[in-house]
Amino acid sequence: MGKKSFYINCLVIALVIFFSFSIGCANDFTGSVFSGKAISSKSGKSWPVIVKINSYNHSSGKVEGEIEWPSLKSVHKIVGKLTDSLFTFKEVDYIKKGKANLNCQYSTIISGNKVSGTWSDPNSDIGTIEFNKKNDDETAEPQNAFTGSVFTGKAISSKSGKTWPATVKIVSYNQSSGRVEGEINWPSLNSVHKIVGKFTDTHFTFKEVEYIKKGSANLNCQYTTTLSDNKISGTWSDSSSDKGTIELKKK
Numbered sequence: 001m002g003k004k005s006f007y008i009n010c011l012v013i014a015l016v017i018f019f020s021f022s023i024g025c026a027n028d029f030t031g032s033v034f035s036g037k038a039i040s041s042k043s044g045k046s047w048p049v050i051v052k053i054n055s056y057n058h059s060s061g062k063v064e065g066e067i068e069w070p071s072l073k074s075v076h077k078i079v080g081k082l083t084d085s086l087f088t089f090k091e092v093d094y095i096k097k098g099k100a101n102l103n104c105q106y107s108t109i110i111s112g113n114k115v116s117g118t119w120s121d122p123n124s125d126i127g128t129i130e131f132n133k134k135n136d137d138e139t140a141e142p143q144n145a146f147t148g149s150v151f152t153g154k155a156i157s158s159k160s161g162k163t164w165p166a167t168v169k170i171v172s173y174n175q176s177s178g179r180v181e182g183e184i185n186w187p188s189l190n191s192v193h194k195i196v197g198k199f200t201d202t203h204f205t206f207k208e209v210e211y212i213k214k215g216s217a218n219l220n221c222q223y224t225t226t227l228s229d230n231k232i233s234g235t236w237s238d239s240s241s242d243k244g245t246i247e248l249k250k251k
Contacts, residue, residue, distance in 0.1 A: 029056045029063075029082065034115055036131025037201075043125075047071055047100075048201060051115070051131055056082060067091060070175050071200040074098030085110045087117075146173045146180075146199065151232050153248035160242075164188055164217075168232065168248055173199060184208060191215030202226050204234075 034051040050068040057063075061081045068075045075096035080089025090105045101121045106129060108117030113133035120126045151168045167185040174180075178198045185192045192213035197206025204227045208219050218238045223246060225234030230250035237243040 029053055033134045034131040035134055036115075036129065038119060038127055038129040040125055040127040042127070046201060049129065049131060051078070063087070063089060065089075066095060068176070069098065069100040070178060072099040073177065074100035076100065076102060080106070082110070087115060146170055150251045151248035152251055153232075153246065155236060155244060155246040157242055157244040159244070166246065166248065168195070180204070180206060182206075183212060186215065186217040189216040191217035193217065193219060197223070199227065202228055204232060 030053055032053045035049070037046045037048050039046045048070050050070070051065060052068075053063060053065040055062075055064045061083050063078075063080045063082050065078050065080075066075055067078050073096070075094075075098075076091040077093040077095055078089045079092050080087060087108045087110050088106060089108075091100075091102050094102065101123060104119055104121040106117060106119045108115050108129065114130065115132075116130040117128070118126065119129050147170055149170045152166070154163050154165050156163045165187055167187070168182060169185070170180060170182045172179075172181045178200045180195075180197045180199050182195045182197075183192055184195050190213070191211075192215075193208040194210040194212055195206045196209050197204060204223075204225045206223050206225075208217075208221045211219065218240055221236055221238040223234060223236045225232045225246065232246070232248040234246060235243065236246050
């Protein structure tokens with residue numbers, strides 16, 4: 001084999017390897033789902049976010065996908081560009097119109113499975129965003145981390161000082177709408193009630209709406225709580241004008 005043929009063969013092999021790698025990178029990005037949150041630098045508010053990559057053209061760098069804002073009940077089409085590790089994109093059209101603004105722009109860096117950077121919206125708000133690639137199980141069932149959870153603890157009356165042990169079980173959780181259904185069990189009152197509520201960011205509000213097992217506990221009690229570090233804590237009020245605090249920990 002002559003030197004010229006040798007160099008041509010090496011070049012062909014190198015190109016095959018390069019394009020195989022490129023196709024692999026494109027396929028690895030296409031279909032990826034990321035979850036995280038955006039934070040306003042002005043107000044400090046935060047919003048959970050899910051980003052799905054529908055297509056990626058490695059040659060042009062063009063990216064198309066979707067960005068979902070569960071707490072704002074919004075899904076928008078995104079169009080952008082991926083160049084090396086720089087990923088810039090913009091929200092260009094409604095898929096599901098809610099409270100989130102269109103035309104927000106993002107400038108981010110991809111490092112491993114993490115995307116982080118800054119954003120700005122047409123209402124002059126600005127902030128940061130960070131989201132991580134989800135594995136296949138998380139992509140298929142994003143609500144499973146909360147669905148089926150069981151929390152135990154107690155409620156305390158601010159008026160009488162009485163305490164009641166309580167167990168809350170999350171039966172279903174819709175991540176898009178934030179809707180939660182479950183049960184609250186009052187062992188000392190021989191009662192089990194259905195609860196319906198909403199989980200948005202770290203805020204969990206719910207109400208006892210129906211008997212599952214009728215005992216001495218009142219229906220229609222309302223709860224305003226925060227879920228943080230596997231702990232539910234907050235306040236409650238009932239139809240008998242009693243009120244107090246509640247704290248529950250995940251089992």
